[in-house]
Amino acid sequence: MYPFLYQRPTSLDDALKSFRSADDACYLAGGQTLLPVMKQRLAMPSDVIDLASIGELRGFTVAQDRLSIGAMTSHAVVAQAAEIKSCIPGLSHLAGTIGDPHVRNRGTLGGSIANNDPAADYPAALVALDAVIHTDRREIAAADFFKELFETALEGDELVVRVEFPLPQKSAYIKFPNPASRYAMVGVFAAVVSGAARLAATGARSCVFRLHQMEQALDKNFDAAALAGHSLSAEGLTVDMHASAEYRAHLIGVLARRAVDAANGRGSGS
Amino acid sequence: MPVLNTRVNGKTVQKEIKPTTLLVAFLRDGMGLTGTHVGCDTSQCGACVVHVDGVAVKSCTMLALQAEGADIQTIEDLAGDDGTLHPVQQAFQKHHALQCGFCTPGMIMASVALLSANPRPSPAQIRHGLEGNICRCTGYQNIVNAVLDASGQLGG
Ligand SMILES: Cc1cc2nc3c(=O)[nH]c(=O)nc-3n(C[C@H](O)[C@H](O)[C@H](O)COP(=O)(O)OP(=O)(O)OC[C@H]3O[C@@H](n4cnc5c(N)ncnc54)[C@H](O)[C@@H]3O)c2cc1C
Numbered sequence: 128m129y130p131f132l133y134q135r136p137t138s139l140d141d142a143l144k145s146f147r148s149a150d151d152a153c154y155l156a157g158g159q160t161l162l163p164v165m166k167q168r169l170a171m172p173s174d175v176i177d178l179a180s181i182g183e184l185r186g187f188t189v190a191q192d193r194l195s196i197g198a199m200t201s202h203a204v205v206a207q208a209a210e211i212k213s214c215i216p217g218l219s220h221l222a223g224t225i226g227d228p229h230v231r232n233r234g235t236l237g238g239s240i241a242n243n244d245p246a247a248d249y250p251a252a253l254v255a256l257d258a259v260i261h262t263d264r265r266e267i268a269a270a271d272f273f274k275e276l277f278e279t280a281l282e283g284d285e286l287v288v289r290v291e292f293p294l295p296q297k298s299a300y301i302k303f304p305n306p307a308s309r310y311a312m313v314g315v316f317a318a319v320v321s322g323a324a325r326l327a328a329t330g331a332r333s334c335v336f337r338l339h340q341m342e343q344a345l346d347k348n349f350d351a352a353a354l355a356g357h358s359l360s361a362e363g364l365t366v367d368m369h370a371s372a373e374y375r376a377h378l379i380g381v382l383a384r385r386a387v388d389a390a391n392g393r394g395s396g397s
Numbered sequence: 398m399p400v401l402n403t404r405v406n407g408k409t410v411q412k413e414i415k416p417t418t419l420l421v422a423f424l425r426d427g428m429g430l431t432g433t434h435v436g437c438d439t440s441q442c443g444a445c446v447v448h449v450d451g452v453a454v455k456s457c458t459m460l461a462l463q464a465e466g467a468d469i470q471t472i473e474d475l476a477g478d479d480g481t482l483h484p485v486q487q488a489f490q491k492h493h494a495l496q497c498g499f500c501t502p503g504m505i506m507a508s509v510a511l512l513s514a515n516p517r518p519s520p521a522q523i524r525h526g527l528e529g530n531i532c533r534c535t536g537y538q539n540i541v542n543a544v545l546d547a548s549g550q551l552g553g
């Protein structure tokens with residue numbers, strides 16, 4: 128690692144001030160992506176601003192119609208908290224499929240979405256659940272937040288404070304993990320939000336995307352049978368050493384049906 | 398240099414350290430606690446697992462300064478003062494759950510964390526819970542047996 132200055136502000140304001148007064152600052156959440164990148168010397172921030180002591184970024188609350196989760200909440204907490212499990216079972220299940228227990232103990236919701244890895248799991252949940260990302264300065268709909276490969280709508284110094292999820296009527300996530308990295312080869316999140324079917328896929332393109340045609344078929348009848356005959360074109364899907372575009376297209380169809388089944392209480396995934 | 402205030406295996410520690418110091422380097426080089434191993438140094442293998450405030454973390458993927466005010470426990474602290482091994486250590490010995498032993502400190506710290514969250518895990522839950530730990534000698538079956546035994550599920 129290249130040398131850097133370590134800072135640990137205790138308020139959002141101080142974090143922003145530290146960021147702005149540094150040459151080339153970087154926020155640090157759990158470090159599960161940032162530290163490996165710094166160890167490989169692919170990043171050399173002048174200042175590392177640890178968000179661990181900022182109270183506003185921690186914890187979660189459940190109101191009548193929404194769940195709000197602080198950016199610094201670990202995947203382990205989202206996976207285990209009984210309140211989250213009961214109000215959005217698919218989200219809690221998703222958090223429990225990220226990496227391994229040690230990664231889940233340190234990795235955070237804010238760090239995962241700010242990083243926007245094309246194979247990360249959370250983006251699928253945020254897009255399918257129509258979540259809203261609250262930053263230090265504005266609210267961004269999930270549909271506008273995830274831009275491109277490792278790119279988001281966040282400005283340089285902008286901080287994710289919390290994510291708000293409207294409570295869905297149904298939710299489930301099915302992931303086909305890469306056996307070595309455990310990131311999603313493909314993952315599909317299925318939900319019914321305000322009566323409408325919403326499906327989002329991760330791992331299959333440079334950025335998370337919705338499965339609009341399948342959603343339309345499900346709007347009439349939210350049952351996996353409604354997806355019979357629906358297949359996705361392989362065009363534009365990711366090709367890498369792990370899978371061809373055709374294989375990923377096939378997986379999306381299979382996982383979408385399983386996710387809808389799971390959202391309907393059949394099989395695991397929620 | 399910044400000063401780190403923390404507790405390691407029950408003892409209060411105050412030490413000047415460079416910001417780039419990883420937790421595992423602080424433990425091994427700074428504290429002489431070489432039981433915690435570095436296998437991959439890329440967050441993959443789990444040889445470096447220690448407990449921070451009661452939960453298992455990969456100490457190669459954490460800055461020592463992130464442990465400010467935390468309680469750290471390493472493999473050295475598991476045995477009793479009289480040298481009696483922890484039940485999980487005893488089970489690993491009994492079931493030959495180690496060959497070269499390189500992954501063992503991380504496997505044991507991960508298993509202790511697993512059992513404190515789920516005292517009677519099924520074999521599938523054990524395998525899922527140890528997903529972050531790789532054994533180059535591939536002795537997984539005996540590791541699963543050891544964790545089952547440590548949780549009192551093998552009888553005898
Ligand atoms: C072995 C391994 C396996 C993994 N498997 C998976 C997997 O299966 N699925 C998956 O989705 N992920 C996986 N991950 C990634 C993991 O989910 C982490 O959550 C993710 O890497 C982000 O880490 P972090 O929260 O510690 O953030 P950090 O690494 O600390 O930060 C990541 C980036 O986000 C920025 N950032 C952090 N917090 C904020 C904030 N509040 N506002 C603005 N910017 C911020 C940082 O500046 C940095 O650029 C894996 C990681 C490892 C090491």
Ligand code: FES
Binds near residue numbers: 442443457
């Ligand atoms: S040395 Fe830390 S995970 Fe391998």
Ligand code: FES
Binds near residue numbers: 495497499531
């Ligand atoms: S016993 Fe050799 S690496 Fe596990």
